[in-house]
Amino acid sequence: MTITQLQYVLAVAEHKNFTLAAEKCFVTQPTLSMQIQKVEEELGITIFDRSKKPIQLTDVGQKIVAQAKNIVNEADRMQDIVDLQKGYIGGEFRLGIIPTVMPTLLPMFLNTFIKRYPKVKLIIEELNTSEIITKLKNGHLDAAIAATPLEEEKIKEVVLYYEPFMVYVPESHPKFVQSELTIDDLNVDEILLLQDGHCFRDGILNLCKNNSSTAENKFTIESGSFETLIKLANEGLGITLLPYLHTVDLPEKEKTKLKHFADPKPSREVSLIFPKNELKIHIIEALRTTISGVLRGAIAFQNVEIISPLQKK
Template sequence: MTITQLHYVLAVAEHKNFTLAAEKCFVTQPTLSMQIQKIEEELGIQIFDRSKKPIQLTDIGLKIVTQAKNIVNEANRIKDIVDQQKGFIGGDFRLGIIPTIMPTLLPMFLNNFIKKYPKVNLIIEELNTDEIIIKLKNGHLDAAIAATPLQEEKIKEVVLFYEPFVAYIPESHAVFEKKEIEVSDLVLDEILLLQDGHCFRDGILNLCKNNPGTVDKFNFHIESGSFETLIKLANEGLGTTLLPYLHTLDLKEKDKGKLKHFKDPKPAREVSLIYPKNELKIHIIDALRHVITGVVRGAIAFQDIQIISPKK
């Protein structure tokens, strides 16, 4: 059997469809089917149960796919070893970033990185945490930037920085006059939230779980994918919201007056560079980490913090 044949097996296992797998592998469907059939004949077993729709792995096929992933990863490591020996930092690098980090962090480091490492072709995707985990495990991302800890068995987490939560309070609110606030000053019923699927939303729910409120203050319910929408609604006196610290740096001056920092220890999220434990392309991962920590170090100087989990 060949590495190429194993790639075909993994593609069918992922997409559960020979035609779609062939498209993803840039070969014809008959070619892909023939190569998989050759492996099955060589091993004397069936990897896929073709009678089911969508196509399913057989029991032995599931074990073969697990091993095939290991073999393909180890084969890819050979090129990594050569690149590191030559001191070469280049090639395609697929990076996922969660939506609540992408708009603020990416502009801070991207220009520096591409100037310092012009031979790296960064392919960046905005994805939620669940999508990132799936793509990392399936080999469709080399690394990602996300809120941690995630405690995923096959994923390594390297902390980049800690980003405090900052409250955005309209002038009409009872705690607006406070210089610093406490978590107990917030009522979950009043907080305008991001829509489900955002880990920052889950962090807020974890932070305020002991202050749920008793009665809805407003006769509407909204969950938005945009901090800007939440800020505008808060400006209308329709609630409060919480923002990641880096997002507050770009606010208009008139809006910055509505920001309220928490007393120490400040609630914060842990932001990490995450990647598979096989550490493929670790030389590019390390380069990315050094660039990001270098630019963020000057922007975030908070020390006394309390990490809020991004997991429900």
């Protein structure tokens, strides 16, 4: 059997459809089906139960697919070895970034990176954390930037920076007169949150999980952007929490409404994450050093308390 045949097997296992898998592999459906049938004949087993819709893996097929992933990954590693030996940093690299990091971090490092490594073709996607994890596991991303820790067995995390939370308090709010706040000052019922699915929202809920009032809420609102949350806060509809880098370019009038937390400052950990097989590790390291270089001195790393986006057990 060939590496190409195994790639066809993996495509059908992922998409559970021969036609769709053929499109993703840029071959005709009969060609793909014939090549997979050759693999099954060579092994003397059936990998896919074609009688079910969508197509399902047989019991032995699940084991074959797991081994096929290992073989394809190791084949890809051969090119990595050659590139490292030659000192070549180039080729296509697929990077995912969570929405609450993309607008602030990407402009800081992208121009520097593409000038320093012009042979790398970056393909960048804005994705939520669950989408990133799925795409990393399926081989559709080479790396990602996300809030951690995620505690995913097959994913490695390399911390880039720690980003403190800031509280945005309108002048009409009783807490506006305080110079700094503590977690106990927060009531989750009056905090304007991002939409469900944002890991920043999950971090805030973890931070404030014990600070809920018994008062009945007059309304509930969840927005997809920090800008909307700031405008709502300005209307006196609550307070909101922002990641530090998002506050750097706020207008001076709005900066006066920002409150620091007392030490240790609740913060999120932002990391470069990638599969533990470390394919394209030379590009991953180039990204890490570039981002670390542009962030040096931009954020105070001392005396922070990391708030995980995961539910604490």
